[in-house]
Amino acid sequence: MLYGALPxxxxxxxxxxxxxxxxxxxxxxxxxxxxxxxxEKQTQNINHTKTNVNDLNSILERLTEREKDVFELLVQGYTNAQIANQLYLSNGTVKNYVSIIYDKIGMKDRTALILQYSPFYRDHD
Incomplete structure (x- = not known):
């Protein structure tokens, strides 16, 4: 048993x-x-954020001051009626501003616009 157990x-x-x-x-x-x-993920997030900030800056350069105000509220998720109440405009005027912003940006989807640029406004209030 000793010889079998020890090994x-x-x-x-x-x-x-x-x-x-x-x-x-x-x-x-x-x-x-x-x-x-x-x-790697952090590096990609930093590069993505830099790209979004650069895109946002180029968009803001193309907009007038009033369009920037509408754009900021639009990106924060406000409806046209809420934007009109905030900026003391009519709903039709806000609708016109929103369509002008869509034309200048080249984007037609409100949800995609909010998803792409709302983190910038949320982080930089």
């Missing part, structure tokens, strides 16, 4: 040590991999 115990001990070392090695590898992916 088996040594085998279990060495297997446990080997598994522990492999676990440590792979956990460091996967942690490094995870950190690299997170850094």
């Amino acid at each position: 088996r115990i040594m085998q279990y001990v060495f297997s446990s040590i080997l598994l522990y070392l492999l676990y440590k090695r792979f956990s460091r590898f996967f942690n490094g991999f995870y950190i690299a992916i997170q850094n």
Whole structure:
């Protein structure tokens, strides 16, 4: 029994040590991999934010002061009636401003416009 049990115990001990070392090695590898992916995502978010800020600046350069006011409220999710109440305009005037803004931007979808530029206004109030 001594000759059969001792090698088996040594085998279990060495297997446990080997598994522990492999676990440590792979956990460091996967942690490094995870950190690299997170850094890449942050870099992409920074580049995406810079692109959006550049796009927003180029859009704002093309708009008049009143159109900028309408654009800001539009991007914040206000309806035409709410924009009209905020800026003391009629609904028809706001509708005209919104269509002019759509033409200058080249976008026709209000939801896409809000989704693209609302984070800028939310972060920079």
